[in-house]
Amino acid sequence: xxxxxxxxxxxxxxxPQQMAKRTYxxxxxxxxxxxxxxxPLETPSLENLSVLTGKYGDEGDQLxxxxxxxxxxxxxxxxxxxxxxxxxxxxxxxxxxxxxDLTVPFARYxxxxxxxITFPFKRYQVQPVWRADRPQKGRYREFYQCDADVVGTDSxxxxxxxxxxxxxxxxxxxxxxxxxxxxxxxxxxxLVEAIGAQGKESDLLVAIDKLDKIxxxxxxxxxxxxxxxxxxIQKLVPIFDLKGNNSENLSTAQEIVRDSETxxxxxxxxxxxxxxxxxxxxxxxxxxxxxxxARGLSYYTGTIFEVKAQEATISSSISGGGRYDNLTGVxxxxxxxxVGISFGVDRIYDVMEDMGLFPExxxxxxxxxxxxxxxxxxxxxxxxxxxxxERGIRAEMYPEAVKLKKQFSYADKKNIxxxxxxxxxxxxSGEFSLKNLKTxxxxxxxxxxxxxxxxxxx
Amino acid sequence: xxxxxxxxxxxxxxxPQQMAKRTYxxxxxxxxxxxxxxxPLETPSLENLSVLTGKYGDEGDQLxxxxxxxxxxxxxxxxxxxxxxxxxxxxxxxxxxxxxDLTVPFARYxxxxxxxITFPFKRYQVQPVWRADRPQKGRYREFYQCDADVVGTDSxxxxxxxxxxxxxxxxxxxxxxxxxxxxxxxxxxxLVEAIGAQGKESDLLVAIDKLDKIxxxxxxxxxxxxxxxxxxIQKLVPIFDLKGNNSENLSTAQEIVRDSETxxxxxxxxxxxxxxxxxxxxxxxxxxxxxxxARGLSYYTGTIFEVKAQEATISSSISGGGRYDNLTGVxxxxxxxxVGISFGVDRIYDVMEDMGLFPExxxxxxxxxxxxxxxxxxxxxxxxxxxxxERGIRAEMYPEAVKLKKQFSYADKKNIxxxxxxxxxxxxSGEFSLKNLKTxxxxxxxxxxxxxxxxxxx
Numbered sequence: 001x002x003x004x005x006x007x008x009x010x011x012x013x014x015x016p017q018q019m020a021k022r023t024y025x026x027x028x029x030x031x032x033x034x035x036x037x038x039x040p041l042e043t044p045s046l047e048n049l050s051v052l053t054g055k056y057g058d059e060g061d062q063l064x065x066x067x068x069x070x071x072x073x074x075x076x077x078x079x080x081x082x083x084x085x086x087x088x089x090x091x092x093x094x095x096x097x098x099x100x101d102l103t104v105p106f107a108r109y110x111x112x113x114x115x116x117i118t119f120p121f122k123r124y125q126v127q128p129v130w131r132a133d134r135p136q137k138g139r140y141r142e143f144y145q146c147d148a149d150v151v152g153t154d155s156x157x158x159x160x161x162x163x164x165x166x167x168x169x170x171x172x173x174x175x176x177x178x179x180x181x182x183x184x185x186x187x188x189x190x191l192v193e194a195i196g197a198q199g200k201e202s203d204l205l206v207a208i209d210k211l212d213k214i215x216x217x218x219x220x221x222x223x224x225x226x227x228x229x230x231x232x233i234q235k236l237v238p239i240f241d242l243k244g245n246n247s248e249n250l251s252t253a254q255e256i257v258r259d260s261e262t263x264x265x266x267x268x269x270x271x272x273x274x275x276x277x278x279x280x281x282x283x284x285x286x287x288x289x290x291x292x293x294a295r296g297l298s299y300y301t302g303t304i305f306e307v308k309a310q311e312a313t314i315s316s317s318i319s320g321g322g323r324y325d326n327l328t329g330v331x332x333x334x335x336x337x338x339v340g341i342s343f344g345v346d347r348i349y350d351v352m353e354d355m356g357l358f359p360e361x362x363x364x365x366x367x368x369x370x371x372x373x374x375x376x377x378x379x380x381x382x383x384x385x386x387x388x389x390e391r392g393i394r395a396e397m398y399p400e401a402v403k404l405k406k407q408f409s410y411a412d413k414k415n416i417x418x419x420x421x422x423x424x425x426x427x428x429s430g431e432f433s434l435k436n437l438k439t440x441x442x443x444x445x446x447x448x449x450x451x452x453x454x455x456x457x458x
Numbered sequence: 459x460x461x462x463x464x465x466x467x468x469x470x471x472x473x474p475q476q477m478a479k480r481t482y483x484x485x486x487x488x489x490x491x492x493x494x495x496x497x498p499l500e501t502p503s504l505e506n507l508s509v510l511t512g513k514y515g516d517e518g519d520q521l522x523x524x525x526x527x528x529x530x531x532x533x534x535x536x537x538x539x540x541x542x543x544x545x546x547x548x549x550x551x552x553x554x555x556x557x558x559d560l561t562v563p564f565a566r567y568x569x570x571x572x573x574x575i576t577f578p579f580k581r582y583q584v585q586p587v588w589r590a591d592r593p594q595k596g597r598y599r600e601f602y603q604c605d606a607d608v609v610g611t612d613s614x615x616x617x618x619x620x621x622x623x624x625x626x627x628x629x630x631x632x633x634x635x636x637x638x639x640x641x642x643x644x645x646x647x648x649l650v651e652a653i654g655a656q657g658k659e660s661d662l663l664v665a666i667d668k669l670d671k672i673x674x675x676x677x678x679x680x681x682x683x684x685x686x687x688x689x690x691i692q693k694l695v696p697i698f699d700l701k702g703n704n705s706e707n708l709s710t711a712q713e714i715v716r717d718s719e720t721x722x723x724x725x726x727x728x729x730x731x732x733x734x735x736x737x738x739x740x741x742x743x744x745x746x747x748x749x750x751x752a753r754g755l756s757y758y759t760g761t762i763f764e765v766k767a768q769e770a771t772i773s774s775s776i777s778g779g780g781r782y783d784n785l786t787g788v789x790x791x792x793x794x795x796x797v798g799i800s801f802g803v804d805r806i807y808d809v810m811e812d813m814g815l816f817p818e819x820x821x822x823x824x825x826x827x828x829x830x831x832x833x834x835x836x837x838x839x840x841x842x843x844x845x846x847x848e849r850g851i852r853a854e855m856y857p858e859a860v861k862l863k864k865q866f867s868y869a870d871k872k873n874i875x876x877x878x879x880x881x882x883x884x885x886x887s888g889e890f891s892l893k894n895l896k897t898x899x900x901x902x903x904x905x906x907x908x909x910x911x912x913x914x915x916x
Contacts, residue, residue: 396495
């Protein structure tokens with residue numbers, strides 16, 4: 001049997017180099033989450049389809065991976081089911097599915113553990129999710145999500161902290177050109193009221209959300225096509241030309257929604273979020289009020305966030321989130337409000353790769369390779385290996401006494417920065433030859449000095 | 459819709475406390491793997507069924523979770539298929555399955571990347587696997603495996619390093635009572651030859667493997683029932699009574715297999731493994747040659763490992779592994795030999811929990827809670843929050859100015875060791891009140907002193 005194995009469409013292996021980089025990204029984000037008081041949660045990959053279905057719209061239901069019941073999965077089916085097709089058969093042969101996002105499992109967890117959880121509950125979750133999307137460049141069927149949420153409080157301190165989390169994470173990554181776009185659902189609602197577009201809310205918001213991509217003129221054309229009156233459109237024109245600082249733009253917006261109580265509340269809240277972020281040490285340089293930002297309309301009810309990185313001419317969405325007032329209603333528990341943020345791990349990876357931002361040395365790779373000179377010497381050399389490891393140095397010995405060229409090539413391919421050469425002369429003198437494989441420098445040193453160099457060069 | 463959500467049978471959520479403990483276990487093992495030069499690999503949860511099927515025996519095939527093809531999964535089926543049932547329908551409606559272990563995906567990775575991989579390839583992999591086993595206490599349908607393997611070398615240094623890895627991991631965990639049982643497949647083969655049991659190999663090995671559980675007399679009875687001659691059984695008796703040290707027991711075994719070249723080779727190799735482990739710093743106190751250890755008979759070809767922890771009267775298998783000479787033959791690539799070790803994360807968790815071995819403080823929890831006294835003071839207090847975090851302290855502020863009792867109870871439940879009280883007096887004086895929530899001690903301190911205490915108490 002020599003048929004070549006393959007990977008399912010839209011899935012990937014992560015080899016050692018990619019893993020080192022992905023681990024760097026995820027560990028950095030985890031550390032920041034922890035610094036802000038978030039605690040880890042993991043939920044199973046398998047969920048009952050009764051939990052998943054109906055939560056992501058019709059399209060989402062289509063994209064769920066469903067798992068065949070084990071054993072005789074046809075036992076509960078009839079010929080008539082088969083005749084009727086997929087919709088009749090499916091509920092009888094598949095009871096479980098794969099996690100589609102981290103939010104619904106989180107909501108399920110909160111409902112199932114509502115009496116044990118201490119609210120406000122700050123949790124983060126870093127796990128893969130699965131979607132049967134058509135695979136394409138940058139879109140996978142199995143990919144990681146990386147979310148943090150606070151539920152059980154309306155405090156705007158949480159929104160302000162999200163801004164700080166974003167600044168700290170992207171600061172650590174060395175991504176300098178990025179914007180944290182913020183808006184508020186109630187300002188958008190105020191806008192709808194202000195131009196009398198009640199009932200055409202999504203027509204309005206979907207159109208203005210495109211400003212970024214298609215520009216002012218085309219948005220106006222689209223609004224006309226969607227049947228908005230010229231008078232209404234005229235009221236909107238100022239928001240297409242917002243060029244001031246956040247404070248000025250908020251004042252412009254406030255003027256537009258002046259007759260909407262909801263809109264005013266949104267303005268007030270967003271001002272408070274920005275003020276709190278400033279008290280928390282943000283310079284707000286990356287934060288931009290964007291009245292056309294309209295994502296997550298079906299669930300966000302307060303502040304909305306979207307982070308875009310600018311590389312060259314491409315702008316790439318690398319994080320998003322917002323406040324919602326009903327996480328768990330769908331499972332019969334109302335009143336659980338919260339605010340969350342999600343990092344797009346694959347996008348961040350691509351941005352950092354394109355911009356060469358990964359630290360040169362992975363923090364987890366072998367630091368020194370002991371050259372294997374002679375099988376007979378092995379038992380005298382390996383104690384050194386142990387002494388290095390005891391001092392916390394990641395060390396390995398080439399397991400066979402093959403040609404030196406092969407051993408050095410191994411070190412090179414594995415990106416090991418140092419080689420330690422211990423032959424019979426070195427064993428006799430107690431001075432080992434440490435070679436820096438990047439610079440070619442070589443020093444004859446006693447073990448303590450070797451350890452010192454390896455420790456300080458880490 | 460208020461139907462209570464549930465979890466699929468055999469799956470679990472891991473809340474913050476469990477996650478802290480699991481993270482401690484997995485990070486400890488990962489760090490040791492890295493110190494020994496292993497590199498991380500992750501493969502997709504989804505694999506093509508063509509990759510998974512036929513690799514785990516008939517029972518394994520039954521236990522694979524299979525994923526329904528998306529969209530119209532009946533498109534390729536006919537009435538006749540439905541009539542015929544599961545075996546005819548399955549291949550036409552499900553092309554993918556969930557990972558059943560980490561070994562087959564590793565083998566697939568090696569085959570698909572054979573020209574890019576630098577051999578010897580030392581990889582570790584920590585990921586969940588899925589099995590449609592009947593759920594029972596301690597057995598789950600979704601659980602983590604944690605494997606390390608070296609492939610592409612026959613060097614016995616690898617076996618010796620596995621012994622050191624085991625000692626280092628269990629040493630770090632504080633598990634003192636454990637045994638690393640070792641045996642060698644070729645010694646077992648020698649035993650089969652020695653008693654002339656060729657052709658009844660598995661009858662013999664399955665029976666003697668039970669010595670541990672059922673005792674000498676019952677093993678002898680079982681061997682008689684399985685048709686072994688008394689003369690053959692008499693030759694085995696010495697192995698039921700091995701009571702010496704490893705060296706003595708190896709000599710006893712050597713005597714039994716003296717006419718088998720294979721058996722002699724096994725003895726020689728195992729001696730070399732133990733000698734190398736000793737050179738690597740092992741005291742061999744936990745290592746025990748066990749001639750009745752016979753696991754993984756279908757794939758192990760050299761040294762075999764099994765680690766058992768003794769708690770009270772229960773002995774629990776917490777790790778296992780061995781050398782194999784054909785990882786990838788099933789995918790058409792021969793000659794890839796290697797040796798691996800696998801840690802049983804759930805078992806280790808249970809042992810550590812039962813014995814109270816988890817470090818008291820999780821290393822990732824919040825270190826200090828800022829008490830929220832007064833919404834009006836919030837913007838003056840939050841800069842302190844940022845200053846603490848800038849110094850690397852995991853800090854959070856209770857997001858609302860609710861009753862103190864509620865805030866302290868939050869700290870207690872979240873196991874936060876300190877509270878920092880900053881009211882208007884404190885803001886005026888610049889001295890903050892730091893309360894140790896374990897001891898009740900309270901000190902009035904300037905910020906620098908607060909930071910110092912929090913840093914040193916970590």
